[in-house]
Amino acid sequence: MGHPTTVLASVDSTNRWMRAQWNQGTVQAGAAVWADEQTAGRGRLGREWDSPAGLNIYTSILWTPDKNRLTGIMSLVAGIALVQAVRNQMGLDARLKWPNDAVVGGRKFGGILVEAGHEPQPWAIVGLGINVNGEPNPLFSHATTLEKARGRGIDRESLWVHVMGELEKAYTDWQARGESWVQATWTACNATLGQTVRVERPGHPAWVGVAEALDTDGGLWVQGDQGRQKVISGEVSVRLA
Numbered sequence: 001m002g003h004p005t006t007v008l009a010s011v012d013s014t015n016r017w018m019r020a021q022w023n024q025g026t027v028q029a030g031a032a033v034w035a036d037e038q039t040a041g042r043g044r045l046g047r048e049w050d051s052p053a054g055l056n057i058y059t060s061i062l063w064t065p066d067k068n069r070l071t072g073i074m075s076l077v078a079g080i081a082l083v084q085a086v087r088n089q090m091g092l093d094a095r096l097k098w099p100n101d102a103v104v105g106g107r108k109f110g111g112i113l114v115e116a117g118h119e120p121q122p123w124a125i126v127g128l129g130i131n132v133n134g135e136p137n138p139l140f141s142h143a144t145t146l147e148k149a150r151g152r153g154i155d156r157e158s159l160w161v162h163v164m165g166e167l168e169k170a171y172t173d174w175q176a177r178g179e180s181w182v183q184a185t186w187t188a189c190n191a192t193l194g195q196t197v198r199v200e201r202p203g204h205p206a207w208v209g210v211a212e213a214l215d216t217d218g219g220l221w222v223q224g225d226q227g228r229q230k231v232i233s234g235e236v237s238v239r240l241a
């Protein structure tokens with residue numbers, strides 16, 4: 001998969017930009033876009049993604065997977081790639097908080113938003129937001145930046161190249177080795193299993209349990225007072241209790 005890349009000074013959202021290109025038929029699998037700033041960056045669960053200029057990475061890549069198009073799995077694959085890139089390039093102990101918040105020292109430095117569909121063929125836009133340089137936005141108390149975690153500034157371009165390389169590797173491994181590879185690799189670099197978590201789903205009472213295992217479909221098995229339940233991403237947030 002090559003990476004014909006579009007670099008933009010400013011865009012509303014790289015995911016939205018890629019979607020518009022896909023709808024117009026002007027991009028193919030492997031196309032990537034990177035913006036210095038987003039004016040309407042989007043996060044999971046309808047949240048906004050803070051996207052100031054000059055500091056971070058906001059990037060989206062187009063995938064057209066030929067098997068198992070579960071959005072939940074794709075976002076885990078992308079999360080694996082992101083933490084591998086940070087581990088390899090900086091030696092930081094980057095980990096994944098289910099489903100795919102990238103954390104270091106328990107604080108979030110990266111997030112992934114996958115949007116997928118089937119027309120005119122199965123597609124997915126994998127968007128990554130990485131807090132690279134500067135101080136985290138004080139409005140987000142659980143956030144950090146890689147510069148803060150590492151104690152010195154980071155070359156964004158070189159990190160972006162590493163992330164793209166790891167995305168390609170993880171995508172190829174997933175397609176060749178299947179969901180059990182995703183399950184084992186995610187489990188090896190996660191920060192959620194074994195922890196007590198609080199499961200919050202809009203319109204439902206929150207509940208607390210112990211995160212026990214990742215399913216091959218990307219769901220999280222949580223043991224609570226009412227028994228063991230599989231939590232599916234997309235609709236819930238899971239916080240350490």
Ligand code: BTN
Pocket residue numbers: 012013014015016038040041042043044045047049057058059060101110111112113127128129130
């Ligand atoms: C999350 O809520 O953790 C996911 C955040 C995803 C943010 C990235 S930044 C690049 C891409 N474009 C967007 O509008 N969102 C994603």
